[in-house]
Amino acid sequence: MTSLSMRLRHLVAAAVAATLLLTATPAAGAVLDADYVGSVQVGKKAELRAVAPDLYIPSGVLTTIDGRTLWARDPESQRAMASTTKIMTAVVVLENANLDDVVAVDKRAARVGESSMGLVNGEKFTVRDLLKGVLIQSGNDAATLVAEHVGGSVDNFVEMMNAKAAALDLKDTHYANPHGLDAKGHHTSADDLVSLARYAMRNPDFRAIVATYKTKVRSDLYTHSLTNHNSLLKSYRGAEGVKTGNTSDAGYCIVFAADRNGVELVGAVMGAATPGGRAQQTKKLFDWGFKHYKLTSLLDAGQRFGRVPVSDYMERTVGAISAEATSAAVFDLAGEVKQRIDLRKSVPAPVKAGETVGTLTIYQGKTVLRQVALVADKDIPAPSFGQRVVFFFGKLWRGIFGS
Numbered sequence: 101m102t103s104l105s106m107r108l109r110h111l112v113a114a115a116v117a118a119t120l121l122l123t124a125t126p127a128a129g130a131v132l133d134a135d136y137v138g139s140v141q142v143g144k145k146a147e148l149r150a151v152a153p154d155l156y157i158p159s160g161v162l163t164t165i166d167g168r169t170l171w172a173r174d175p176e177s178q179r180a181m182a183s184t185t186k187i188m189t190a191v192v193v194l195e196n197a198n199l200d201d202v203v204a205v206d207k208r209a210a211r212v213g214e215s216s217m218g219l220v221n222g223e224k225f226t227v228r229d230l231l232k233g234v235l236i237q238s239g240n241d242a243a244t245l246v247a248e249h250v251g252g253s254v255d256n257f258v259e260m261m262n263a264k265a266a267a268l269d270l271k272d273t274h275y276a277n278p279h280g281l282d283a284k285g286h287h288t289s290a291d292d293l294v295s296l297a298r299y300a301m302r303n304p305d306f307r308a309i310v311a312t313y314k315t316k317v318r319s320d321l322y323t324h325s326l327t328n329h330n331s332l333l334k335s336y337r338g339a340e341g342v343k344t345g346n347t348s349d350a351g352y353c354i355v356f357a358a359d360r361n362g363v364e365l366v367g368a369v370m371g372a373a374t375p376g377g378r379a380q381q382t383k384k385l386f387d388w389g390f391k392h393y394k395l396t397s398l399l400d401a402g403q404r405f406g407r408v409p410v411s412d413y414m415e416r417t418v419g420a421i422s423a424e425a426t427s428a429a430v431f432d433l434a435g436e437v438k439q440r441i442d443l444r445k446s447v448p449a450p451v452k453a454g455e456t457v458g459t460l461t462i463y464q465g466k467t468v469l470r471q472v473a474l475v476a477d478k479d480i481p482a483p484s485f486g487q488r489v490v491f492f493f494g495k496l497w498r499g500i501f502g503s
Contacts, residue, residue, distance in 0.1 A: 130154045136172040138434045139465075151433060153388040155381050158371040161290040162389050165298060165357075165364035168467065170389050170431060175291040178272050179370050182345025183215065183238045183329075184293055184355050185280030188261050188273075189247065190235055190309075191300050196260065197250045199228035199305065205319075209245035214281060217242040218324055228305075229317035235309045235343065237326040240279035247278040254278060265292075268299060282349040290368040297342050297355045297366050310341025310357075331379055332356060336386065342366075344378070352378040358386055363429050365389045392432050398462050398470060399426040402477075405441050408457045410480050412449040419477035420457045428462070428469040437464050443474065451480035 131152045133143025142148045152171070159174040169175075203226075205219045217230075217239025225233075227249065233242035244254060251257025254277070261275040272289035273296075280286070300306045313333045317324050329344045338358040346352045351371040358365055367385055372378035401424050407417035420443055430437060443458035451457075458474035 130156045132173060134174070136169065136175075138170065138431060148433065151392075153385055155369075155385060156372075156377070157369050157381050159290045160367065160369045160381075160385065161294045162365060162367035162385050163294050163298070164393065164429065165301070165366055167295075167298060168431070170365070170393055171385065172291070176272055176289045178287040178289055180282055180286065180347060180349035181280060181288040181293065181370075182282075182347040182350035182353050183240075183280040184288070184343050184345040184353050184368075185275065185278065185286070186234050186238065186243055186345075187293070187296055187300050187343050187355060188264065188275065189243050189278045190231055190306055191296070191303075192257065192260050192264055193227065193231060193234075193246050193250050194303055194305060195264075197227050197246070199226065199231070201227045201249070203227060203230060203245060203249045205241075205245060206248070209241045209248065212240040212244050212279065214240050214279075215329075216240060217326070219245065220319075220322060223319040223321040225317065225319045229319075231305075232309055232312070232315060232317055232326055233324070235306075235341075236312055236315065236328045237324075238329055238344070240281065243279040265296075268296065270296060280345055280347065280350075282347045290370050293355050293368040293370075294366050297357065297368070301340075301342070301357060301366070307340070310343060311339075330354065330356075331375075332358075332382060335379070336383055340364075346375070346378075354378050354382055356382050356386070358390075360390050361395055363390065363394055365393070393429055394432075395427050396430040396437075397425070397427050398430075398437070399460070399472060401425045404477075405458070405460060405474050406443055408443050408476075409446040410449050410451060411446040412483050413480075416480065418447065418451050418457065418480050420474040421477045422460065423454070423456075423473045423475045426462070426470050426472050430464065430469065434467070435465050437462065437469065439463075441474070447476070449480050450482040451476050453478050 131154050135142045137148045137152050142152050161175045162171040163169050202224050204224045207221050210219050210221045215238045217233035217237045219241040230242045230246050233239040247254045247257035258275050265273045270292040273292045276283040276286035313328045315326050332339045338360040340357040342355045342357050344354045353370045355368045369382050399422050403422045405420050410416045440461040455476045456473045457476050460472045462470045
């Protein structure tokens, strides 16, 4: 396919995606009643409509790195996924191949077409460098080559992709190829994409590659320059990757991750009309996320939370204090942050300062934000023999005659 015809095809795809988007969402005020903020639909709480992000995309999700959903629109609808497919391609390769293996390019991989790393038949690469071609340059040729190497054939590799999707409980996902070109039965959802990305980001090799904007790799014959299609790596503070994609059926998609001040978010935007629109909507979504989900001081060290009886004495107690200052990321649209105090019924002497005497649970709705040890505020020595005798008869008297 010539570069001119490819450009024409992309222009037509963008026009079709724009038309579908305009018919799928309102022309103004693109906050939908069916959108979710946290676990609540916007249409069920008027106050959420005023603060929900106004996005012009048919589907998307924003979560924390540990899986808490902050925002979602049509998160489980099955859609074409384009080159975000390559997240799973990379996962299967990373878990089933030696990255130092050397692979020779064959004719099938070299002629896949569309987005390409520029592989030349016969040249040899390490699997690690081919993965860079898959995730940075979004090379369909590189994706096909690693699939053949790991699976023995592309078809076998696709079976491995689908098996991994099932293992990760990606219920809306099915793969027909390792590169993401439109195909029957090749689909995912925004929810599944973000779940997969969070899983992939546990792998340090994956993290390092998707965060790279430009690099070069060398085969035994040629040097290949790779440039990431993710413009947000240059323009968005805290950007960490992950993967973009676009086809006629998928529109412009992105799975994105960013970290600011120790808060890490992962999101997906699906079906944007243009690459610029994809970047703009992603920035808007993540700006909203970092505004409403941020590190908050929950507790100072040494705060008091009651007293615990010391069982070897008659009237003596020890103070229960927080062991340390505590902060956590809090979603300010998810309701009041509350505390639950659980103290031991009693503790035996001697008691050492810093000994655990209870637990403080800090929660928001059903989400536990932190559990903190409550500790004794001072030493309490064991009673002397004479004191024990007095306490024994004192307790006996109370048991018989009452206090």
